Amino acid sequence: MALVSRGFSGRRRDDDVKLPPGQYLTEDFPVLSAGPTPQVRTERWEFTITTETGEEHRWDWAALRALPAEHFTTDLHCVTKWSKLGTMWEGVSLDTLFADVETTADYALAHSYGGYTTNLPLEDLLDGQAWIAFSYGGEDLTAEHGGPARLLVPHLYLWKSAKWLRGIRLVNEDTPGFWEGVGYHNYGDPWREQRYWGD
Numbered sequence: 001m002a003l004v005s006r007g008f009s010g011r012r013r014d015d016d017v018k019l020p021p022g023q024y025l026t027e028d029f030p031v032l033s034a035g036p037t038p039q040v041r042t043e044r045w046e047f048t049i050t051t052e053t054g055e056e057h058r059w060d061w062a063a064l065r066a067l068p069a070e071h072f073t074t075d076l077h078c079v080t081k082w083s084k085l086g087t088m089w090e091g092v093s094l095d096t097l098f099a100d101v102e103t104t105a106d107y108a109l110a111h112s113y114g115g116y117t118t119n120l121p122l123e124d125l126l127d128g129q130a131w132i133a134f135s136y137g138g139e140d141l142t143a144e145h146g147g148p149a150r151l152l153v154p155h156l157y158l159w160k161s162a163k164w165l166r167g168i169r170l171v172n173e174d175t176p177g178f179w180e181g182v183g184y185h186n187y188g189d190p191w192r193e194q195r196y197w198g199d
């Protein structure tokens, strides 16, 4: 499948493809991490959803992998202007993880092993728009790309897709995450080119 997608996109020119404004196509998969890559062993991995009332829903690695997983193909758009089309993943839909979570909160703050955070409206994590991904291109997700498991919210700029995902906290009031707090756009829609505050 890598051959098919490489051959296909290799014949395309940037202007043949509908890319979000200001983006260019790339074939490779750049690594963008704000700090060192945490080495998280699956034996010690856990993921927690904490509601606005403090209720915790927790999964260890076996519990995550026991859930129904989905194969999906999606385009990635990084705020540093590269886009990568047709990437192939496997993961658990956030709809599955939120199935038994009772909340009236409007916002979510994703947090990672290593301390990274990013905020987004809860509704952007639901309805088939977001996954905890553990496989990329048919292989276990590598640590540099967020393995053992990362958030993937491909309709927003890729900084919203927290690598080494550890938990999601539901909150009534939106609070900026790591990049949002230093000037990146609070929402980050690539099609509206929401790169920085004020865009």
Ligand SMILES: Nc1nc2c(c(=O)[nH]1)N[C@H]1C(S)=C(S)[C@@H](COP(=O)(O)O)O[C@H]1N2
Pocket (backbone or CB within 6 Å): 029, 030, 031, 032, 033, 034, 035, 078, 079, 112, 113, 114, 116, 144, 145, 146, 158, 159, 160, 161, 162, 163, 164
């Ligand atoms: N935990 C964590 N997640 C993160 C980041 C990070 O530094 N730490 N960088 C973000 C940014 S800015 C981008 S563009 C993507 C890059 O993902 P990649 O390294 O797999 O290309 O991860 C996002 N998720």
Ligand SMILES: [Mo]
Pocket (backbone or CB within 6 Å): 032, 078, 079, 080, 158, 159
């Ligand atoms: Mo990024």
